[in-house]
Amino acid sequence: MGDVVLTTPVPRLLKKKFPKSKIHFITKDEYSYIYDNNINIDKVIRFKDSLIKILTRLRSENYDLVVDLHNNLRSNFLKLFLFKTSITYKKYFFKRWLLTNLKINLKIKHIAKSYIETLLKMNIYDDGEGLEFYFSKKIKEINLPSIYNRGFSAVVVGAKHKTKRLTYKKLIELCDKINGPIVLVGGKSEISVSKKIESFFKYSDIKVRDKLNKNTHIYNLCGKLNIEESAYIINLSDKVFTHDTGFMHIASALKKNIFSIFGSTHSNLGFYPFRSSFSVIENNNLSCRPCTKIGYSNCPAGHFKCMKDLKFDGI
Numbered sequence: 001m002g003d004v005v006l007t008t009p010v011p012r013l014l015k016k017k018f019p020k021s022k023i024h025f026i027t028k029d030e031y032s033y034i035y036d037n038n039i040n041i042d043k044v045i046r047f048k049d050s051l052i053k054i055l056t057r058l059r060s061e062n063y064d065l066v067v068d069l070h071n072n073l074r075s076n077f078l079k080l081f082l083f084k085t086s087i088t089y090k091k092y093f094f095k096r097w098l099l100t101n102l103k104i105n106l107k108i109k110h111i112a113k114s115y116i117e118t119l120l121k122m123n124i125y126d127d128g129e130g131l132e133f134y135f136s137k138k139i140k141e142i143n144l145p146s147i148y149n150r151g152f153s154a155v156v157v158g159a160k161h162k163t164k165r166l167t168y169k170k171l172i173e174l175c176d177k178i179n180g181p182i183v184l185v186g187g188k189s190e191i192s193v194s195k196k197i198e199s200f201f202k203y204s205d206i207k208v209r210d211k212l213n214k215n216t217h218i219y220n221l222c223g224k225l226n227i228e229e230s231a232y233i234i235n236l237s238d239k240v241f242t243h244d245t246g247f248m249h250i251a252s253a254l255k256k257n258i259f260s261i262f263g264s265t266h267s268n269l270g271f272y273p274f275r276s277s278f279s280v281i282e283n284n285n286l287s288c289r290p291c292t293k294i295g296y297s298n299c300p301a302g303h304f305k306c307m308k309d310l311k312f313d314g315i
Contacts, residue, residue: 001227001246004031005253006112006274007069008132010119011040014067017124024061026054033227037134055081069115089118096269096293103287108270130275131253139232142225147217148181154234154251156242157186157194157222161295163264164243166307168193172200174241177312179213183237185230185247186222194222241315244271244295252276259315263306264299266290283309 004027011023022042025035029048035041047054055078066086068075079086092114098104109117116126144152155175159165166174175182175197184194198220201212221233231250234240240251241259251258252273260273262282266289272278283289283306291300299306 001031001034002249002271003111004034005131005133005246005249006271007115008034008038008253009112009116009127009129010067010069011035011038012129012132013116013119013124013127015040016127017122024063026058034133037136038132039134040132051077054078058082067118069118087118087121089115092270099266099268100290100292105268108268110272110274111270112274114270128275130255131249133231133250133253135228135232135235139228142229142232142236144183144236145217145219148183148219150181151238152181152183152219152236153178153239153241154183154185154237156234156240156245156247157184157197158190159243159245159295161264161292162297163292163299163304163306164245164295165263166243166261166310167304168196170307170310171197174312174315175201175216175218176212177315178239178241179215181215181217182219183233184218184220184222185225185233188223191223194220248273252278261310262290263304263310264289264291264295265293269293279315281310281312281315282306283311285309 011025014023023040024043024045025041026045026047029046032044032046035044051074058078059082063084066079066082066084068079068086068088071089071091092108095106095108098106112131157171184197186194198218201216201218234247234251234256235254237256239259240256242248242251243261244265248258248260255276258273258276258278260278260280262280267280269290286306288301289306
C-alpha cells in the first residue's frame, strides 16, 4: 500500500506537463483504491489476471509511453512485449543492501524523490509538492465520542511484519505517554491486540491505574473500518503515531503531524514521511539496525531490542 501512495506525485507531474493526456495506472487489485479517486488518473487497471491477459489488455490501449515505477520481473516483461517507449524507476538495491547488511550508509534518496526523478528524462521536474490521497464522495462521516471533538491522536496499531510492530505492552506504554484521547486504527489482524489495549485502560486494577497518566481515553476502531475510512480518521486527528507502514504515507499525503516508529527498518532506507511534519521514534543504540528494508516475522538476533527498548520521551 505504501509504495503505491509514494507514486502519487508522478501522475500529477505528468498531468501538469501534458494536461490533455490520458493517464492509466496499473497496480494489484488490493491497492487500486489508492488511485480510484485520484484526479490525475483517467483509468485504474487492476492487476488480478495472468501476465498474458494483462499484456493483451494493455496492448489494446495503444499507449504512447510506459512509465515503470516498479522495475521488477513482471513490469519488465510487460514493457518488453508492449514494444512502446518506456522510462524506468532506478532502484537503489545495492545501497539498501549495504545499509542493511554492512551498515554502510550511502545516503539513499527518499523513494518518492526517486520516482519523481524518473521523469527527468522527459524534462519534467519536481514541483515541490508532496504525496496525494483523495477521498471518495461517498465516504460516510464517522461520529466519535464528544471528548474527541477537542482533538485526538490516531495510533496505527499494526504493520505487515512483526519486526516493524510494537508489542502490545509497548503500545500500552505509548498510549499512556500520549495521555489524551486516542483512536486505535487497524485491520482485522489488529483486533486482538487492540482489545488488550482497550481493556487495559478500562479495567486495570486501582494499583495499576494509580501509576498511569490520567487522561488516556481509548476508542477502538480496529477491524471496523476499511482503508479509506481509517484514512478519514487519520485526517481528523491532530497527531498520528504509526509504524513504518502504508498508513504512515497516507498520513504524510494528508499533511498530518506524524510520529514514525521504526524498529528493524530505518528512515535512512528512504521510506520516511515525505514533505510533511514528522518526528522519528527509534532506538539508535543498536549496531544491528537496520537489519531489513521490509521487515521480518521475528528478530534475527533474538532480542528485538529495537522495539522492546524504545523510549517515548518528548512526544
